[in-house]
Amino acid sequence: MNAEVIAPTAPEKKEFWRWQENTWVDETKDWKTAKIITCGIDVGSVSSQAVLVVDGELYGFNSMRTGNNSPDSATNALQGVMDKCGMKLEDIHYVVGTGYGRVNVPFAHKAITEIACHARGANYMGGNGVRTILDMGGQDCKAIHCDEKGKVTNFLMNDKCAAGTGRGMEVISDLMQIPIAELGPRSFDVDVEPAAVSSVCVVFAKSEALGLLKAGYTKNKVIAAYCQAMAERVVSLLERIGVEEGFFITGGIAKNPGVVKRIEKLLGIKAMDTKIDSQIAGALGAALFGYTLMAKKAAA
Amino acid sequence: MIANYGYKDGSGEYYISIDTDKCIGCTAARACLTACPKQMFEIITDDYDDEVAWIKKPNCRTLAYDCADCKPSGGYTSLPCITACTPGAIKHSW
Numbered sequence: 181m182n183a184e185v186i187a188p189t190a191p192e193k194k195e196f197w198r199w200q201e202n203t204w205v206d207e208t209k210d211w212k213t214a215k216i217i218t219c220g221i222d223v224g225s226v227s228s229q230a231v232l233v234v235d236g237e238l239y240g241f242n243s244m245r246t247g248n249n250s251p252d253s254a255t256n257a258l259q260g261v262m263d264k265c266g267m268k269l270e271d272i273h274y275v276v277g278t279g280y281g282r283v284n285v286p287f288a289h290k291a292i293t294e295i296a297c298h299a300r301g302a303n304y305m306g307g308n309g310v311r312t313i314l315d316m317g318g319q320d321c322k323a324i325h326c327d328e329k330g331k332v333t334n335f336l337m338n339d340k341c342a343a344g345t346g347r348g349m350e351v352i353s354d355l356m357q358i359p360i361a362e363l364g365p366r367s368f369d370v371d372v373e374p375a376a377v378s379s380v381c382v383v384f385a386k387s388e389a390l391g392l393l394k395a396g397y398t399k400n401k402v403i404a405a406y407c408q409a410m411a412e413r414v415v416s417l418l419e420r421i422g423v424e425e426g427f428f429i430t431g432g433i434a435k436n437p438g439v440v441k442r443i444e445k446l447l448g449i450k451a452m453d454t455k456i457d458s459q460i461a462g463a464l465g466a467a468l469f470g471y472t473l474m475a476k477k478a479a480a
Numbered sequence: 481m482i483a484n485y486g487y488k489d490g491s492g493e494y495y496i497s498i499d500t501d502k503c504i505g506c507t508a509a510r511a512c513l514t515a516c517p518k519q520m521f522e523i524i525t526d527d528y529d530d531e532v533a534w535i536k537k538p539n540c541r542t543l544a545y546d547c548a549d550c551k552p553s554g555g556y557t558s559l560p561c562i563t564a565c566t567p568g569a570i571k572h573s574w
Binding site: 417 | 487
């Protein structure tokens with residue numbers, strides 16, 4: 181008798197960690213009448229952004245997940261926003277690359293570190309009152325002080341471990357099987373605020389979270405414990421350089437109120453608000469650096 | 481600008497701070513470059529077009545081990561990099 185072999189079908193895997201990719205263009209502006217068009221490309225470890233700045237003002241951006249190839253990620257990010265507004269690469273006067281993949285942006289004229297770019301971007305987004313910036317990136321975390329012009333005066337970076345980074349939040353999102361955008365709001369839906377899980381290692385935090393679930397914690401309570409751990413982690417980083425009024429958060433985690441509110445509570449100050457996507461701060465700063473360079477060149 | 485290079489992990493905080501305002505126009509002839517037995521210092525042009533010292537990227541993640549030999553347990557009474565930097569731009573957090 182011939183038995184029919186049926187290959188097991190893999191169950192559909194939902195990607196709970198997948199955050200919303202985003203493209204935006206300011207329809208009220210016409211780039212064709214602009215004198216200087218610059219672009220900032222931030223190729224990060226998790227996400228890539230392309231930002232277009234027209235005559236020194238934000239015009240459009242594209243934020244998407246970084247692939248396994250930095251030049252392709254940069255190209256795709258830029259193509260996304262150019263397609264939206266009908267622009268071509270030759271229309272852009274200057275391109276600045278930033279982020280981990282900054283040296284691999286094939287069409288960039290210059291590379292600038294993400295520390296300087298985030299400070300410049302935050303200065304644009306939050307105004308010249310911004311003094312302390314916390315960038316919670318995909319796989320690192322930075323605490324930055326800047327002056328009224330957005331020039332860095334002090335910085336500290338932690339890229340040795342994933343605790344306190346966006347990737348850590350993605351791991352917990354997958355573990356809890358809850359979409360990443362829901363983690364923040366759900367972390368407040370607890371009767372008692374739990375103690376934080378491990379704040380020094382995402383792997384330890386994950387195994388601790390599993391233990392808490394087995395011990396009878398609700399998912400919301402475990403998420404709250406993780407958000408608290410993230411907050412404690414980045415606050416310890418911030419405290420090393422000190423926190424001045426004019427506190428601004430950039431990066432994807434700035435969209436997670438569960439972490440932001442807990443950071444504010446620990447620091448005793450409120451983070452400044454912005455209507456601009458916090459994830460584009462680095463690329464925006466890069467584009468603004470490009471604009472300054474071009475404007476100086478034009479004036480000379 | 482105070483540039484902090486290093487990390488914090490479960491065992492502690494390991495940062496080397498460089499005050500770039502004191503580092504620009506170094507009056508010690510960039511002595512840090514040769515003073516460090518691990519040659520961790522390097523001169524770069526930073527984002528504001530200033531020539532300053534920084535810690536080489538691979539060393540930023542291994543400072544606790546890289547600097548261990550120069551600490552008191554290694555027989556030193558003062559750190560060679562700090563002693564060599566007469567403008568006083570270099571500090572260790574541990």
